[in-house]
Amino acid sequence: MPDPTSAANPEPPRPQRRNEIRQQNETLILQAAEKVFAEAGFGGATMQLIADVAGLPKANLHYYFATKEDLYRQVVQNIFEIWLHAAETMDNAPGPVEGIGAYIEAKMEISRRHPDGSKVWASEVMHGAPVIQDYLETTLRDWTEGRIAIIHRWIAAGQMAPVDPRHLLYTLWATTQHYADFGHQIETLNGGAPLDEAQWREATASVKSLILRGIGAI
Amino acid sequence: MPDPTSAANPEPPRPQRRNEIRQQNETLILQAAEKVFAEAGFGGATMQLIADVAGLPKANLHYYFATKEDLYRQVVQNIFEIWLHAAETMDNAPGPVEGIGAYIEAKMEISRRHPDGSKVWASEVMHGAPVIQDYLETTLRDWTEGRIAIIHRWIAAGQMAPVDPRHLLYTLWATTQHYADFGHQIETLNGGAPLDEAQWREATASVKSLILRGIGAI
DNA sequence: CTCAACATTGACCATACGGTCAGGAAAAGA
DNA sequence: TCTTTTCCTGACCGTATGGTCAATGTTGAG
Numbered sequence: 001m002p003d004p005t006s007a008a009n010p011e012p013p014r015p016q017r018r019n020e021i022r023q024q025n026e027t028l029i030l031q032a033a034e035k036v037f038a039e040a041g042f043g044g045a046t047m048q049l050i051a052d053v054a055g056l057p058k059a060n061l062h063y064y065f066a067t068k069e070d071l072y073r074q075v076v077q078n079i080f081e082i083w084l085h086a087a088e089t090m091d092n093a094p095g096p097v098e099g100i101g102a103y104i105e106a107k108m109e110i111s112r113r114h115p116d117g118s119k120v121w122a123s124e125v126m127h128g129a130p131v132i133q134d135y136l137e138t139t140l141r142d143w144t145e146g147r148i149a150i151i152h153r154w155i156a157a158g159q160m161a162p163v164d165p166r167h168l169l170y171t172l173w174a175t176t177q178h179y180a181d182f183g184h185q186i187e188t189l190n191g192g193a194p195l196d197e198a199q200w201r202e203a204t205a206s207v208k209s210l211i212l213r214g215i216g217a218i
Numbered sequence: 219m220p221d222p223t224s225a226a227n228p229e230p231p232r233p234q235r236r237n238e239i240r241q242q243n244e245t246l247i248l249q250a251a252e253k254v255f256a257e258a259g260f261g262g263a264t265m266q267l268i269a270d271v272a273g274l275p276k277a278n279l280h281y282y283f284a285t286k287e288d289l290y291r292q293v294v295q296n297i298f299e300i301w302l303h304a305a306e307t308m309d310n311a312p313g314p315v316e317g318i319g320a321y322i323e324a325k326m327e328i329s330r331r332h333p334d335g336s337k338v339w340a341s342e343v344m345h346g347a348p349v350i351q352d353y354l355e356t357t358l359r360d361w362t363e364g365r366i367a368i369i370h371r372w373i374a375a376g377q378m379a380p381v382d383p384r385h386l387l388y389t390l391w392a393t394t395q396h397y398a399d400f401g402h403q404i405e406t407l408n409g410g411a412p413l414d415e416a417q418w419r420e421a422t423a424s425v426k427s428l429i430l431r432g433i434g435a436i
Numbered sequence: 437c438t439c440a441a442c443a444t445t446g447a448c449c450a451t452a453c454g455g456t457c458a459g460g461a462a463a464a465g466a
Numbered sequence: 467t468c469t470t471t472t473c474c475t476g477a478c479c480g481t482a483t484g485g486t487c488a489a490t491g492t493t494g495a496g
Contacts, residue, residue, distance in 0.1 A: 017493090021443075039345060044261020047484060057445050062485065119344050125403045126337050127257060136406040144407055161431075167424035170404065174396030175389050185343045186388065188354040189362055206385035213379075214432030235463090239473075265454065275475050280455065443492070453482080462473070 026064055028054050034075050038116035041123055042072055073131050076124050079117035080135055086110055090147060095159045096217040099150070100172070101208055107176035108204040111183075118180035144169060161216030168215060175207050244282055247272050252293050256334035259341055260290055291349050294342050297335035298353060304328055308365060313377045314435040317368070318390070319426055325394035326422045329401075336398035362387060379434030386433060393425050 032054035036045045047068055051058040065071040086106040093099030111118055129136055144166075151165035179186065179195075187194050195203060212218045250272035254263045265286055269276040283289040304324040311317030329336055347354055362384075369383035397404065397413075405412050413421060430436045 021493095025443090041259035041261050041341065041345065043259050043263070044345075046482085048482085058484090059445050059447095059486085060443085063443070063445090066485090068484065122344065122399065123259065123341065125400050126340065127259065127262075128402050129406070133406070136403060140403075141407060163428060164420060164424045166407070167421055168428070170396055170400075170421075171393050171425065171428060173400070174392040178388055178392030178396075181340065182343050182388075182391070184346050185354060185358075188347070188351070189359060189384070202382060203385055203388075206382045207389065210381060210386070210389060210432035211428070213434065214428035216431065239463090243473095264452085266452090276454090277456085277475050277477095278473085281473070281475090284455090286454065438496090440495090441493085444490080445487105446489095447487090449484105449486075451483085451485105454480100456479075457475105457477090459476100460474085462471105464469100464471075466467095466469080 022064075025056070025060070029056065029061055029064055029071070030074060030078065033071050034078075034116045034120060037072060037075055037123070038119040042068075042127075069131070075117075075120055076132050079114070079121045080132065080139075082110060082114060082117060083121070084139065084143065087143060087147075090150065095157075096151070096154045096215060097159075097212060099154075100215070100217070101212060103172060104176060104208050104211065105204060107172065108179065108200070108207065111176055111178075111180035112200055115180040115183050118177050122177065122181045159217065163215045168211075171211065175211070179203060240282075243274070243278070247274065247279055247282055247289070248293060248296065251289050252296075252334045252338060255290060255293055255341070256337040260286075260345070265289075287349070293335075293338055294350055297332070297339045298350065298357075300328060300332060300335065301339070302357065302361065305361060305365075308368065313375075314369070314372050314433060315377075315430060317372075318433070318435070319430060321390060322394060322426050322429065323422060325390065326397065326418070326425065329394055329396075329398035330418055333398040333401050336395050340395065340399045377435065381433045386429075389429065393429070397421060 029050070033045075033050050036050045036053055039045075040049070045068075047061055048058050050071070051061050054061070061071070065074065086109075087103070089102040089106045090099045093102065124130070124132060125136075147169060148165040151160075151163075151168065154160050155162050155165075183194070190199070209218075247268070251263075251268050254268045254271055257263075258267070263286075265279055266276050268289070269279050272279070279289070283292065304327075305321070307320040307324045308317045311320065342348070342350055343354075365387060366383040369378075369381075369386065372378050373380050373383075401412070408417070427436075
Protein backbone atom coordinates (compact mmCIF):
# COMPACT_ATOMS: atom_id res chain seq x y z
CA MET A 1 0.00 0.00 0.00
CA PRO A 2 2.16 2.88 -1.25
CA ASP A 3 0.03 5.61 0.21
CA PRO A 4 2.17 8.29 1.91
CA THR A 5 -0.71 10.53 2.93
CA SER A 6 -2.38 8.72 5.76
CA ALA A 7 -3.12 5.33 7.23
CA ALA A 8 -6.61 6.28 8.36
CA ASN A 9 -8.04 6.61 4.88
CA PRO A 10 -8.61 3.14 3.45
CA GLU A 11 -11.11 4.08 0.73
CA PRO A 12 -12.01 7.71 0.17
CA PRO A 13 -15.44 8.14 -1.37
CA ARG A 14 -14.85 11.02 -3.74
CA PRO A 15 -11.24 12.25 -4.00
CA GLN A 16 -9.99 9.27 -5.99
CA ARG A 17 -6.52 8.23 -6.96
CA ARG A 18 -5.65 8.54 -10.62
CA ASN A 19 -5.43 4.82 -11.26
CA GLU A 20 -8.67 4.26 -9.47
CA ILE A 21 -10.47 6.75 -11.65
CA ARG A 22 -9.23 5.11 -14.78
CA GLN A 23 -10.04 1.57 -13.71
CA GLN A 24 -13.39 2.51 -12.25
CA ASN A 25 -14.55 4.30 -15.37
CA GLU A 26 -13.29 1.59 -17.67
CA THR A 27 -15.20 -0.99 -15.66
CA LEU A 28 -18.30 1.16 -15.66
CA ILE A 29 -18.13 1.61 -19.41
CA LEU A 30 -17.42 -2.07 -20.05
CA GLN A 31 -20.41 -3.14 -17.98
CA ALA A 32 -22.70 -0.75 -19.79
CA ALA A 33 -21.26 -1.84 -23.12
CA GLU A 34 -21.76 -5.52 -22.35
CA LYS A 35 -25.40 -4.89 -21.60
CA VAL A 36 -26.05 -2.75 -24.65
CA PHE A 37 -24.14 -5.00 -27.05
CA ALA A 38 -26.08 -7.98 -25.70
CA GLU A 39 -29.41 -6.27 -26.17
CA ALA A 40 -28.83 -4.65 -29.53
CA GLY A 41 -25.89 -6.45 -31.15
CA PHE A 42 -22.78 -4.68 -32.35
CA GLY A 43 -24.49 -2.95 -35.23
CA GLY A 44 -27.54 -1.94 -33.27
CA ALA A 45 -25.64 -0.63 -30.27
CA THR A 46 -24.81 3.07 -30.22
CA MET A 47 -22.07 4.83 -28.31
CA GLN A 48 -24.67 7.32 -27.13
CA LEU A 49 -26.79 4.61 -25.52
CA ILE A 50 -23.79 2.99 -23.88
CA ALA A 51 -22.82 6.40 -22.55
CA ASP A 52 -26.31 6.96 -21.17
CA VAL A 53 -26.33 3.56 -19.46
CA ALA A 54 -22.90 4.27 -17.99
CA GLY A 55 -24.03 7.74 -16.97
CA LEU A 56 -21.16 9.45 -18.78
CA PRO A 57 -20.91 11.86 -21.69
CA LYS A 58 -20.30 10.17 -24.98
CA ALA A 59 -17.02 11.97 -25.52
CA ASN A 60 -15.77 10.41 -22.31
CA LEU A 61 -16.16 6.92 -23.74
CA HIS A 62 -13.91 7.87 -26.61
CA TYR A 63 -11.35 9.09 -24.13
CA TYR A 64 -11.05 5.59 -22.65
CA PHE A 65 -11.82 3.57 -25.75
CA ALA A 66 -10.75 5.02 -29.06
CA THR A 67 -13.43 3.38 -31.19
CA LYS A 68 -16.63 1.40 -30.82
CA GLU A 69 -14.77 -1.63 -32.10
CA ASP A 70 -12.07 -1.28 -29.44
CA LEU A 71 -14.72 -1.22 -26.76
CA TYR A 72 -16.47 -4.21 -28.26
CA ARG A 73 -13.22 -6.12 -28.48
CA GLN A 74 -12.58 -5.59 -24.78
CA VAL A 75 -16.06 -6.81 -23.90
CA VAL A 76 -15.61 -9.98 -25.93
CA GLN A 77 -12.17 -10.64 -24.49
CA ASN A 78 -13.46 -10.27 -20.93
CA ILE A 79 -16.12 -12.87 -21.61
CA PHE A 80 -13.59 -15.20 -23.12
CA GLU A 81 -11.50 -14.94 -19.93
CA ILE A 82 -14.44 -15.92 -17.73
CA TRP A 83 -15.28 -18.69 -20.10
CA LEU A 84 -11.77 -20.11 -20.14
CA HIS A 85 -11.46 -19.89 -16.39
CA ALA A 86 -14.54 -22.04 -15.90
CA ALA A 87 -13.08 -24.53 -18.32
CA GLU A 88 -10.36 -25.41 -15.83
CA THR A 89 -12.89 -27.27 -13.73
CA MET A 90 -12.60 -30.17 -16.11
CA ASP A 91 -8.94 -30.69 -15.33
CA ASN A 92 -7.58 -32.95 -12.63
CA ALA A 93 -10.88 -34.74 -12.30
CA PRO A 94 -10.67 -38.46 -11.60
CA GLY A 95 -13.45 -39.24 -14.07
CA PRO A 96 -16.26 -37.90 -16.23
CA VAL A 97 -18.80 -37.77 -13.43
CA GLU A 98 -16.69 -35.28 -11.49
CA GLY A 99 -15.04 -33.54 -14.45
CA ILE A 100 -17.98 -33.08 -16.77
CA GLY A 101 -20.35 -32.65 -13.85
CA ALA A 102 -18.31 -29.78 -12.48
CA TYR A 103 -17.92 -28.27 -15.93
CA ILE A 104 -21.67 -28.28 -16.47
CA GLU A 105 -22.23 -26.66 -13.09
CA ALA A 106 -19.63 -24.00 -13.79
CA LYS A 107 -21.07 -23.22 -17.21
CA MET A 108 -24.63 -23.10 -15.92
CA GLU A 109 -23.48 -20.70 -13.25
CA ILE A 110 -21.94 -18.47 -15.92
CA SER A 111 -25.14 -18.59 -17.94
CA ARG A 112 -26.93 -17.41 -14.85
CA ARG A 113 -24.45 -14.76 -13.75
CA HIS A 114 -23.26 -13.45 -17.08
CA PRO A 115 -26.10 -13.88 -19.56
CA ASP A 116 -25.17 -10.68 -21.38
CA GLY A 117 -21.60 -11.81 -21.84
CA SER A 118 -22.77 -15.12 -23.20
CA LYS A 119 -25.02 -13.35 -25.68
CA VAL A 120 -22.26 -11.09 -26.89
CA TRP A 121 -20.05 -14.12 -27.37
CA ALA A 122 -22.79 -15.96 -29.24
CA SER A 123 -23.46 -12.96 -31.43
CA GLU A 124 -19.77 -12.58 -32.21
CA VAL A 125 -19.43 -16.21 -33.26
CA MET A 126 -22.69 -16.16 -35.21
CA HIS A 127 -21.45 -13.26 -37.26
CA GLY A 128 -18.27 -15.06 -38.21
CA ALA A 129 -16.10 -14.09 -35.25
CA PRO A 130 -14.72 -10.97 -36.95
CA VAL A 131 -12.74 -9.85 -33.91
CA ILE A 132 -11.88 -13.08 -32.08
CA GLN A 133 -11.12 -15.42 -34.94
CA ASP A 134 -7.50 -15.69 -33.75
CA TYR A 135 -8.69 -16.79 -30.29
CA LEU A 136 -10.76 -19.53 -31.86
CA GLU A 137 -7.81 -20.74 -33.88
CA THR A 138 -5.31 -20.69 -31.04
CA THR A 139 -6.56 -20.72 -27.46
CA LEU A 140 -9.90 -22.40 -28.05
CA ARG A 141 -8.52 -24.96 -30.44
CA ASP A 142 -5.72 -25.89 -28.05
CA TRP A 143 -8.10 -26.13 -25.12
CA THR A 144 -10.46 -28.29 -27.15
CA GLU A 145 -7.72 -30.68 -28.21
CA GLY A 146 -6.59 -31.01 -24.61
CA ARG A 147 -10.07 -31.84 -23.38
CA ILE A 148 -10.58 -34.33 -26.18
CA ALA A 149 -7.46 -36.13 -25.00
CA ILE A 150 -8.81 -36.27 -21.46
CA ILE A 151 -12.14 -37.65 -22.63
CA HIS A 152 -10.38 -40.25 -24.73
CA ARG A 153 -8.48 -41.32 -21.63
CA TRP A 154 -11.72 -41.72 -19.70
CA ILE A 155 -13.14 -43.81 -22.51
CA ALA A 156 -10.03 -45.96 -22.64
CA ALA A 157 -10.31 -46.47 -18.89
CA GLY A 158 -13.89 -47.68 -19.29
CA GLN A 159 -15.26 -44.78 -17.28
CA MET A 160 -17.72 -43.78 -19.99
CA ALA A 161 -19.11 -44.96 -23.31
CA PRO A 162 -17.10 -44.37 -26.51
CA VAL A 163 -18.78 -41.08 -27.35
CA ASP A 164 -17.23 -38.75 -29.92
CA PRO A 165 -15.50 -36.24 -27.59
CA ARG A 166 -15.84 -33.38 -30.04
CA HIS A 167 -19.60 -33.64 -30.30
CA LEU A 168 -19.83 -34.15 -26.57
CA LEU A 169 -18.09 -30.82 -26.05
CA TYR A 170 -20.43 -29.13 -28.53
CA THR A 171 -23.39 -30.57 -26.63
CA LEU A 172 -21.98 -29.26 -23.35
CA TRP A 173 -21.54 -25.79 -24.77
CA ALA A 174 -24.89 -25.80 -26.50
CA THR A 175 -27.00 -26.95 -23.57
CA THR A 176 -25.43 -24.74 -20.92
CA GLN A 177 -25.20 -21.58 -23.00
CA HIS A 178 -28.74 -22.04 -24.23
CA TYR A 179 -30.00 -21.00 -20.80
CA ALA A 180 -28.29 -17.63 -21.25
CA ASP A 181 -28.61 -17.01 -24.98
CA PHE A 182 -32.25 -18.12 -25.20
CA GLY A 183 -33.08 -16.93 -21.72
CA HIS A 184 -35.83 -14.74 -23.04
CA GLN A 185 -37.55 -17.66 -24.75
CA ILE A 186 -37.21 -19.79 -21.62
CA GLU A 187 -38.58 -16.96 -19.54
CA THR A 188 -41.58 -16.64 -21.84
CA LEU A 189 -42.25 -20.38 -21.67
CA ASN A 190 -41.90 -20.12 -17.90
CA GLY A 191 -44.93 -17.87 -17.72
CA GLY A 192 -43.01 -14.67 -18.21
CA ALA A 193 -40.86 -14.99 -15.11
CA PRO A 194 -37.12 -15.67 -15.01
CA LEU A 195 -36.05 -19.01 -13.58
CA ASP A 196 -35.90 -18.82 -9.82
CA GLU A 197 -33.30 -20.38 -7.55
CA ALA A 198 -35.01 -23.78 -7.45
CA GLN A 199 -35.62 -23.81 -11.19
CA TRP A 200 -31.98 -23.12 -11.91
CA ARG A 201 -31.06 -26.05 -9.67
CA GLU A 202 -33.54 -28.22 -11.56
CA ALA A 203 -32.17 -27.08 -14.90
CA THR A 204 -28.60 -27.81 -13.85
CA ALA A 205 -29.53 -31.19 -12.41
CA SER A 206 -31.52 -31.99 -15.53
CA VAL A 207 -28.66 -31.20 -17.88
CA LYS A 208 -26.17 -33.03 -15.71
CA SER A 209 -28.14 -36.23 -15.36
CA LEU A 210 -29.14 -36.29 -19.01
CA ILE A 211 -25.61 -35.88 -20.28
CA LEU A 212 -23.88 -38.07 -17.71
CA ARG A 213 -26.38 -40.82 -18.42
CA GLY A 214 -26.06 -40.13 -22.11
CA ILE A 215 -22.34 -40.81 -22.07
CA GLY A 216 -22.77 -43.88 -19.91
CA ALA A 217 -20.96 -42.44 -16.92
CA ILE A 218 -23.80 -43.24 -14.51
CA MET B 219 -54.75 -23.35 -64.11
CA PRO B 220 -56.62 -20.23 -65.27
CA ASP B 221 -54.36 -19.50 -68.20
CA PRO B 222 -56.40 -18.63 -71.28
CA THR B 223 -53.45 -17.87 -73.56
CA SER B 224 -51.97 -21.22 -74.38
CA ALA B 225 -51.36 -24.71 -73.09
CA ALA B 226 -47.95 -24.97 -74.70
CA ASN B 227 -46.26 -22.37 -72.55
CA PRO B 228 -45.70 -23.86 -69.14
CA GLU B 229 -42.88 -21.60 -67.97
CA PRO B 230 -41.72 -18.70 -70.13
CA PRO B 231 -38.16 -17.63 -69.33
CA ARG B 232 -38.40 -13.85 -69.74
CA PRO B 233 -41.89 -12.48 -70.47
CA GLN B 234 -43.22 -13.14 -66.98
CA ARG B 235 -46.70 -13.02 -65.59
CA ARG B 236 -47.40 -10.30 -63.07
CA ASN B 237 -47.84 -12.61 -60.14
CA GLU B 238 -44.69 -14.44 -61.05
CA ILE B 239 -42.70 -11.23 -61.07
CA ARG B 240 -43.94 -10.26 -57.67
CA GLN B 241 -43.38 -13.63 -56.07
CA GLN B 242 -40.02 -14.11 -57.73
CA ASN B 243 -38.68 -10.76 -56.58
CA GLU B 244 -40.05 -11.15 -53.10
CA THR B 245 -38.35 -14.50 -52.79
CA LEU B 246 -35.13 -13.06 -54.15
CA ILE B 247 -35.19 -10.22 -51.65
CA LEU B 248 -36.12 -12.48 -48.75
CA GLN B 249 -33.23 -14.81 -49.50
CA ALA B 250 -30.77 -11.95 -49.67
CA ALA B 251 -32.21 -10.45 -46.51
CA GLU B 252 -31.95 -13.72 -44.61
CA LYS B 253 -28.28 -13.96 -45.50
CA VAL B 254 -27.46 -10.36 -44.63
CA PHE B 255 -29.47 -10.35 -41.40
CA ALA B 256 -27.72 -13.57 -40.36
CA GLU B 257 -24.29 -12.16 -41.08
CA ALA B 258 -24.73 -8.67 -39.66
CA GLY B 259 -27.74 -8.78 -37.36
CA PHE B 260 -30.72 -6.50 -37.71
CA GLY B 261 -28.88 -3.37 -36.67
CA GLY B 262 -25.79 -4.12 -38.72
CA ALA B 263 -27.64 -5.02 -41.88
CA THR B 264 -28.29 -2.27 -44.41
CA MET B 265 -30.95 -2.10 -47.06
CA GLN B 266 -28.25 -1.17 -49.54
CA LEU B 267 -26.29 -4.35 -48.84
CA ILE B 268 -29.41 -6.51 -49.08
CA ALA B 269 -30.19 -4.81 -52.39
CA ASP B 270 -26.68 -5.50 -53.67
CA VAL B 271 -26.90 -9.16 -52.68
CA ALA B 272 -30.29 -9.44 -54.34
CA GLY B 273 -28.98 -7.62 -57.41
CA LEU B 274 -31.71 -4.99 -57.30
CA PRO B 275 -31.76 -1.25 -56.73
CA LYS B 276 -32.44 -0.27 -53.16
CA ALA B 277 -35.61 1.60 -54.07
CA ASN B 278 -36.98 -1.64 -55.46
CA LEU B 279 -36.77 -3.28 -52.04
CA HIS B 280 -38.94 -0.53 -50.64
CA TYR B 281 -41.46 -1.16 -53.38
CA TYR B 282 -41.98 -4.72 -52.13
CA PHE B 283 -41.30 -4.18 -48.43
CA ALA B 284 -42.22 -0.84 -46.97
CA THR B 285 -39.63 -0.79 -44.21
CA LYS B 286 -36.55 -2.66 -43.06
CA GLU B 287 -38.55 -3.96 -40.14
CA ASP B 288 -41.27 -5.34 -42.43
CA LEU B 289 -38.66 -7.21 -44.40
CA TYR B 290 -37.05 -8.53 -41.23
CA ARG B 291 -40.42 -9.62 -39.88
CA GLN B 292 -41.08 -11.65 -43.01
CA VAL B 293 -37.68 -13.35 -42.75
CA VAL B 294 -38.29 -14.32 -39.13
CA GLN B 295 -41.78 -15.58 -39.86
CA ASN B 296 -40.54 -17.74 -42.72
CA ILE B 297 -38.03 -19.36 -40.40
CA PHE B 298 -40.66 -19.94 -37.79
CA GLU B 299 -42.79 -21.76 -40.38
CA ILE B 300 -39.96 -24.12 -41.29
CA TRP B 301 -39.22 -24.64 -37.65
CA LEU B 302 -42.81 -25.48 -36.75
CA HIS B 303 -43.19 -27.79 -39.69
CA ALA B 304 -40.25 -29.87 -38.55
CA ALA B 305 -41.79 -30.03 -35.12
CA GLU B 306 -44.61 -32.19 -36.45
CA THR B 307 -42.23 -35.11 -36.73
CA MET B 308 -42.65 -35.65 -33.02
CA ASP B 309 -46.35 -36.36 -33.32
CA ASN B 310 -47.91 -39.75 -33.85
CA ALA B 311 -44.72 -41.51 -32.82
CA PRO B 312 -45.15 -44.72 -30.87
CA GLY B 313 -42.38 -43.81 -28.46
CA PRO B 314 -39.44 -41.52 -27.67
CA VAL B 315 -36.97 -43.43 -29.79
CA GLU B 316 -38.97 -42.75 -32.93
CA GLY B 317 -40.46 -39.40 -31.93
CA ILE B 318 -37.45 -37.70 -30.45
CA GLY B 319 -35.11 -39.46 -32.85
CA ALA B 320 -37.03 -38.11 -35.84
CA TYR B 321 -37.25 -34.66 -34.29
CA ILE B 322 -33.49 -34.53 -33.80
CA GLU B 323 -32.93 -35.61 -37.37
CA ALA B 324 -35.33 -33.00 -38.69
CA LYS B 325 -33.80 -30.24 -36.64
CA MET B 326 -30.26 -31.21 -37.60
CA GLU B 327 -31.33 -31.16 -41.22
CA ILE B 328 -32.67 -27.63 -40.75
CA SER B 329 -29.43 -26.55 -39.10
CA ARG B 330 -27.65 -27.83 -42.16
CA ARG B 331 -30.00 -26.47 -44.81
CA HIS B 332 -31.03 -23.20 -43.22
CA PRO B 333 -28.17 -22.04 -41.02
CA ASP B 334 -28.87 -18.40 -41.82
CA GLY B 335 -32.48 -18.72 -40.82
CA SER B 336 -31.49 -20.34 -37.56
CA LYS B 337 -29.09 -17.50 -36.85
CA VAL B 338 -31.69 -14.85 -37.52
CA TRP B 339 -34.05 -16.65 -35.19
CA ALA B 340 -31.40 -16.93 -32.50
CA SER B 341 -30.50 -13.29 -32.87
CA GLU B 342 -34.13 -12.27 -32.62
CA VAL B 343 -34.67 -14.24 -29.42
CA MET B 344 -31.37 -13.08 -27.92
CA HIS B 345 -32.40 -9.48 -28.38
CA GLY B 346 -35.64 -10.01 -26.53
CA ALA B 347 -37.85 -11.15 -29.43
CA PRO B 348 -39.00 -7.61 -30.29
CA VAL B 349 -40.96 -8.72 -33.34
CA ILE B 350 -42.04 -12.30 -32.56
CA GLN B 351 -42.91 -12.07 -28.89
CA ASP B 352 -46.52 -12.86 -29.67
CA TYR B 353 -45.47 -16.04 -31.49
CA LEU B 354 -43.54 -17.17 -28.44
CA GLU B 355 -46.51 -16.56 -26.19
CA THR B 356 -49.07 -18.26 -28.40
CA THR B 357 -47.90 -20.75 -31.03
CA LEU B 358 -44.65 -21.77 -29.39
CA ARG B 359 -46.13 -22.02 -25.91
CA ASP B 360 -49.02 -24.14 -27.16
CA TRP B 361 -46.71 -26.40 -29.11
CA THR B 362 -44.45 -26.79 -26.11
CA GLU B 363 -47.30 -27.71 -23.77
CA GLY B 364 -48.53 -30.28 -26.27
CA ARG B 365 -45.13 -31.91 -26.55
CA ILE B 366 -44.71 -31.91 -22.79
CA ALA B 367 -47.93 -33.86 -22.52
CA ILE B 368 -46.67 -36.40 -25.05
CA ILE B 369 -43.42 -36.85 -23.17
CA HIS B 370 -45.28 -37.27 -19.91
CA ARG B 371 -47.29 -40.01 -21.53
CA TRP B 372 -44.13 -41.79 -22.65
CA ILE B 373 -42.76 -41.54 -19.14
CA ALA B 374 -45.97 -42.90 -17.66
CA ALA B 375 -45.82 -45.78 -20.11
CA GLY B 376 -42.32 -46.59 -18.91
CA GLN B 377 -40.82 -45.88 -22.33
CA MET B 378 -38.24 -43.45 -20.91
CA ALA B 379 -36.86 -42.19 -17.63
CA PRO B 380 -38.77 -39.50 -15.69
CA VAL B 381 -36.88 -36.60 -17.22
CA ASP B 382 -38.23 -33.07 -16.92
CA PRO B 383 -39.87 -32.65 -20.36
CA ARG B 384 -39.28 -28.91 -20.44
CA HIS B 385 -35.55 -29.16 -19.98
CA LEU B 386 -35.44 -32.04 -22.41
CA LEU B 387 -37.00 -29.82 -25.06
CA TYR B 388 -34.51 -27.05 -24.29
CA THR B 389 -31.69 -29.55 -24.68
CA LEU B 390 -33.07 -30.69 -28.01
CA TRP B 391 -33.30 -27.14 -29.31
CA ALA B 392 -29.91 -26.19 -27.94
CA THR B 393 -27.94 -29.11 -29.30
CA THR B 394 -29.44 -29.15 -32.76
CA GLN B 395 -29.45 -25.39 -33.35
CA HIS B 396 -25.90 -25.13 -32.04
CA TYR B 397 -24.66 -26.71 -35.28
CA ALA B 398 -26.16 -23.79 -37.21
CA ASP B 399 -25.73 -20.88 -34.84
CA PHE B 400 -22.16 -21.77 -33.86
CA GLY B 401 -21.33 -23.25 -37.24
CA HIS B 402 -18.43 -20.89 -37.65
CA GLN B 403 -16.84 -22.04 -34.39
CA ILE B 404 -17.38 -25.68 -35.30
CA GLU B 405 -15.91 -25.04 -38.71
CA THR B 406 -12.83 -23.45 -37.15
CA LEU B 407 -12.38 -26.37 -34.78
CA ASN B 408 -12.80 -28.68 -37.77
CA GLY B 409 -9.65 -27.31 -39.34
CA GLY B 410 -11.38 -24.49 -41.14
CA ALA B 411 -13.60 -26.68 -43.28
CA PRO B 412 -17.38 -27.05 -42.99
CA LEU B 413 -18.65 -30.42 -41.84
CA ASP B 414 -18.90 -32.78 -44.78
CA GLU B 415 -21.64 -35.30 -45.46
CA ALA B 416 -20.13 -37.97 -43.23
CA GLN B 417 -19.42 -35.55 -40.42
CA TRP B 418 -23.01 -34.34 -40.42
CA ARG B 419 -24.14 -37.95 -40.15
CA GLU B 420 -21.76 -38.45 -37.25
CA ALA B 421 -22.98 -35.31 -35.55
CA THR B 422 -26.60 -36.33 -35.91
CA ALA B 423 -25.90 -39.86 -34.71
CA SER B 424 -23.91 -38.50 -31.80
CA VAL B 425 -26.64 -36.16 -30.64
CA LYS B 426 -29.30 -38.82 -31.10
CA SER B 427 -27.52 -41.54 -29.18
CA LEU B 428 -26.44 -39.21 -26.40
CA ILE B 429 -29.92 -37.86 -25.80
CA LEU B 430 -31.83 -41.09 -26.29
CA ARG B 431 -29.47 -42.81 -23.88
CA GLY B 432 -29.67 -39.82 -21.59
CA ILE B 433 -33.42 -40.13 -21.25
CA GLY B 434 -33.22 -43.87 -20.79
CA ALA B 435 -34.99 -44.69 -24.02
CA ILE B 436 -32.27 -47.06 -25.20
C1' DC C 437 2.75 27.18 -5.16
C1' DT C 438 3.73 25.66 -9.94
C1' DC C 439 3.24 23.15 -13.61
C1' DA C 440 2.75 19.13 -16.40
C1' DA C 441 -0.02 15.20 -17.02
C1' DC C 442 -4.44 13.47 -16.87
C1' DA C 443 -9.49 13.80 -17.12
C1' DT C 444 -13.90 15.91 -18.74
C1' DT C 445 -17.18 17.57 -21.99
C1' DG C 446 -20.18 20.60 -25.17
C1' DA C 447 -20.09 21.60 -29.73
C1' DC C 448 -19.09 20.23 -34.02
C1' DC C 449 -18.35 17.38 -38.55
C1' DA C 450 -18.54 14.09 -42.35
C1' DT C 451 -20.80 10.17 -43.51
C1' DA C 452 -24.11 6.63 -44.11
C1' DC C 453 -28.48 5.19 -43.34
C1' DG C 454 -33.69 4.39 -43.93
C1' DG C 455 -36.97 6.11 -46.47
C1' DT C 456 -39.43 9.14 -50.29
C1' DC C 457 -40.86 10.53 -54.73
C1' DA C 458 -41.55 11.76 -59.40
C1' DG C 459 -41.32 10.12 -63.70
C1' DG C 460 -40.86 6.54 -66.93
C1' DA C 461 -41.18 1.49 -68.67
C1' DA C 462 -43.76 -2.64 -69.14
C1' DA C 463 -47.68 -5.52 -68.80
C1' DA C 464 -52.88 -6.34 -68.63
C1' DG C 465 -57.31 -5.17 -69.82
C1' DA C 466 -60.82 -2.88 -73.11
C1' DT D 467 -55.05 0.53 -80.40
C1' DC D 468 -55.77 3.25 -75.98
C1' DT D 469 -56.03 3.22 -70.98
C1' DT D 470 -55.11 1.58 -66.58
C1' DT D 471 -52.48 -0.78 -63.38
C1' DT D 472 -48.28 -2.52 -61.87
C1' DC D 473 -43.41 -2.27 -61.74
C1' DC D 474 -38.88 0.03 -61.74
C1' DT D 475 -35.26 3.31 -60.32
C1' DG D 476 -32.08 7.57 -60.03
C1' DA D 477 -31.97 11.34 -57.34
C1' DC D 478 -32.94 13.28 -53.24
C1' DC D 479 -33.80 14.30 -47.95
C1' DG D 480 -33.73 14.44 -42.87
C1' DT D 481 -31.64 12.23 -39.29
C1' DA D 482 -28.59 9.72 -36.35
C1' DT D 483 -24.18 7.89 -35.88
C1' DG D 484 -19.11 7.36 -34.90
C1' DG D 485 -15.67 10.17 -34.14
C1' DT D 486 -12.93 14.83 -33.29
C1' DC D 487 -11.32 18.77 -30.91
C1' DA D 488 -10.40 22.71 -28.30
C1' DA D 489 -11.28 24.53 -23.97
C1' DT D 490 -11.62 23.69 -19.13
C1' DG D 491 -11.22 21.38 -14.76
C1' DT D 492 -8.57 18.21 -11.63
C1' DT D 493 -4.73 15.76 -9.60
C1' DG D 494 -0.22 15.11 -7.73
C1' DA D 495 4.93 15.41 -7.97
C1' DG D 496 8.69 18.63 -7.13
